[in-house]
Amino acid sequence: KAGVTQTPRYLIKTRGQQVTLSCSPISGHRSVSWYQQTPGQGLQFLFEYFSETQRNKGNFPGRFSGRQFSNSRSEMNVSTLELGDSALYLCASSLRVDGSPLHFGNGTRLTVT
Amino acid sequence: KNEVEQSPQNLTAQEGEFITINCSYSVGISALHWLQQHPGGGIVSLFMLSSGKKKHGRLIATINIQEKHSSLHITASHPRDSAVYICAVGNYGGSQGNLIFGKGTKLSVKP
Numbered sequence: 120k121a122g123v124t125q126t127p128r129y130l131i132k133t134r135g136q137q138v139t140l141s142c143s144p145i146s147g148h149r150s151v152s153w154y155q156q157t158p159g160q161g162l163q164f165l166f167e168y169f170s171e172t173q174r175n176k177g178n179f180p181g182r183f184s185g186r187q188f189s190n191s192r193s194e195m196n197v198s199t200l201e202l203g204d205s206a207l208y209l210c211a212s213s214l215r216v217d218g219s220p221l222h223f224g225n226g227t228r229l230t231v232t
Numbered sequence: 233k234n235e236v237e238q239s240p241q242n243l244t245a246q247e248g249e250f251i252t253i254n255c256s257y258s259v260g261i262s263a264l265h266w267l268q269q270h271p272g273g274g275i276v277s278l279f280m281l282s283s284g285k286k287k288h289g290r291l292i293a294t295i296n297i298q299e300k301h302s303s304l305h306i307t308a309s310h311p312r313d314s315a316v317y318i319c320a321v322g323n324y325g326g327s328q329g330n331l332i333f334g335k336g337t338k339l340s341v342k343p
Binding site: 150151152154156161162163164167174175177207209211213215216217218219220221222223224225226228 | 262263265267272273274275276277280318320328329330331332333334335336
């Protein structure tokens with residue numbers, strides 16, 4: 120069974136641009152969560168989707184958004200990029216929204232210049 | 233004060249040593265996760281537990297809900313165990329991905 124796939128692996132963008140990151144969950148998993156990891160703040164929860172509905176959102180500005188498609192693949196978008204958005208963005212999938220283990224992807228490393 | 237505190241921040245051990253990493257939290261939880269992150273970024277979920285003790289190979293995780301404390305033990309440590317170990321807690325409420333993370337413990341095991 121293929122694991123969680125995140126694309127692209129690396130991305131370099133300029134301040135003010137926007138970016139879209141993709142996450143394909145393990146087949147059959149319907150829940151996808153997104154996280155941001157920076158050296159200063161560590162890992163922080165961005166949002167969680169289940170069956171195309173956003174279940175919860177972390178404390179991030181509205182420039183961060185996401186969506187989930189009917190095949191459970193998810194995308195997150197960051198508009199008007201700032202230098203501080205440089206981070207490793209990780210997604211994780213699980214079978215359900217309660218009590219099932221999380222499976223993480225390898226992340227997308229975003230650098231904003 | 234952080235809601236999830238890990239100790240130690242850094243740990244260096246000799247191959248074969250018994251290792252303990254601690255995690256204390258201050259919020260009500262549905263489950264606690266122990267995660268392993270190697271250089272390069274990918275994260276592996278080691279344990280998800282809500283009570284008692286779990287064992288997988290040389291790894292053991294325990295949790296004491298009353299004391300809001302969990303420990304991760306590695307027996308007979310090996311250089312391949314070198315990684316960052318992260319504790320995370322969640323309170324489901326229908327959103328188990330909504331986790332609060334500790335800052336991580338960087339473990340280096342020397343041959």
